[in-house]
Amino acid sequence: MTDTAGTTVTVAGAGLMGTGIAHVFAQAGYKTHLFDISKSALEKARDNIEKNLAGGVKRGKLDEATAQKALENISLHDGLTNAAKDAALFIETVAEKLDLKQSIICEAEKVVRPDAPLATNTSALSVTEIGTATSDPSRVIGMHFFNPVHIMKLVEIVVGISTSQETISRTRAFSDAISKSSILVNEAPGLTTSRMSAMLGNEAMWMLQEGTASAEDIDTALKLGLNHPMGPLELGDLTGWDTRLSALRYLHSTLGDKFRPCPLIIKMVAAGRFGRKVGHGVYKYENGQKVSGSGLKGSMLP
Numbered sequence: 001m002t003d004t005a006g007t008t009v010t011v012a013g014a015g016l017m018g019t020g021i022a023h024v025f026a027q028a029g030y031k032t033h034l035f036d037i038s039k040s041a042l043e044k045a046r047d048n049i050e051k052n053l054a055g056g057v058k059r060g061k062l063d064e065a066t067a068q069k070a071l072e073n074i075s076l077h078d079g080l081t082n083a084a085k086d087a088a089l090f091i092e093t094v095a096e097k098l099d100l101k102q103s104i105i106c107e108a109e110k111v112v113r114p115d116a117p118l119a120t121n122t123s124a125l126s127v128t129e130i131g132t133a134t135s136d137p138s139r140v141i142g143m144h145f146f147n148p149v150h151i152m153k154l155v156e157i158v159v160g161i162s163t164s165q166e167t168i169s170r171t172r173a174f175s176d177a178i179s180k181s182s183i184l185v186n187e188a189p190g191l192t193t194s195r196m197s198a199m200l201g202n203e204a205m206w207m208l209q210e211g212t213a214s215a216e217d218i219d220t221a222l223k224l225g226l227n228h229p230m231g232p233l234e235l236g237d238l239t240g241w242d243t244r245l246s247a248l249r250y251l252h253s254t255l256g257d258k259f260r261p262c263p264l265i266i267k268m269v270a271a272g273r274f275g276r277k278v279g280h281g282v283y284k285y286e287n288g289q290k291v292s293g294s295g296l297k298g299s300m301l302p
């Protein structure tokens with residue numbers, strides 16, 4: 001088995017995801033270099049990691065000494081070369097733009113360890129296409145984390161057409177070391193999770209539009225009948241129906257008609273009812289809390 005202990009991990013991009021990814025590696029004992037072009041993003045990342053570690057101590061998930069050591073393991077960088085030098089794992093989590101991700105990975109490739117996986121946290125771009133810009137696409141792989149990274153257990157390890165077995169094994173060893181459960185996915189639109197949750201949310205909206213049941217009852221059915229922690233309509237409100245609609249349009253164009261967005265989603269997005277973030281989606285929200293009984297009723301119901 002690959003031993004990753006004592007090595008350095010570099011995370012490029014100190015936004016929402018990069019912050020969480022740096023947190024989990026630092027907490028697992030890795031020297032963690034966090035790179036961003038924005039100094040304010042780096043400072044915000046460190047503040048958020050400190051806050052989340054303190055929250056973990058308060059909830060009894062880790063002790064003070066581990067939290068302190070985790071903070072000491074993190075160094076902030078506004079230059080990529082210094083940040084990535086000698087890293088045994090490089091993960092990019094910059095904005096979702098192909099040319100940006102390609103240029104960051106190519107620059108890192110020159111300075112990381114020769115056996116380091118070059119990982120991307122992309123949600124929708126092609127790992128294979130990102131890899132074509134490098135001199136060795138066999139080292140390029142997807143590590144798709146979930147928000148909030150320090151809490152969510154899953155990593156989808158995404159395999160491009162050229163990704164080598166060695167890169168997969170090394171990446172898996174790092175994922176094990178941060179106590180995540182990893183699954184292997186051949187590069188495909190929506191991977192496993194986004195594709196499935198887009199399908200569920202869309203189907204729930206079709207049911208609502210057809211008047212099969214009220215929003216509350218559809219969500220209750222999935223929670224109590226199928227043991228989902230959240231209903232698909234509550235989840236759509238949390239994700240944002242605007243984001244959900246973009247994902248559905250992409251899946252529709254790549255995987256066909258079964259992902260045709262429900263017209264009710266299109267209508268809600270046109271009305272600005274994006275969900276929780278604007279206080280109104282399938283449900284209404286006040287002070288961040290769902291208003292009881294506020295869910296859409298379904299067209300056939302009184």
Ligand SMILES: NC(=O)c1ccc[n+]([C@@H]2O[C@H](COP(=O)([O-])OP(=O)(O)OC[C@H]3O[C@@H](n4cnc5c(N)ncnc54)[C@H](O)[C@@H]3O)[C@@H](O)[C@H]2O)c1
Pocket residue numbers: 012013014015016017018035036037038041093094095096097100104121122123124144145146147
């Ligand atoms: N938000 C999610 O729930 C989620 C989940 C899984 C995967 N992802 C993917 O993770 C990636 C990042 O998403 P996010 O939500 O953290 O975005 P974000 O906007 O919070 O963070 C992106 C960071 O990249 C930095 N950046 C931009 N250009 C850069 C450059 N040239 N060099 C270095 N840093 C640069 C920005 O300053 C910013 O701090 C995207 O590819 C996204 O698809 C997001």
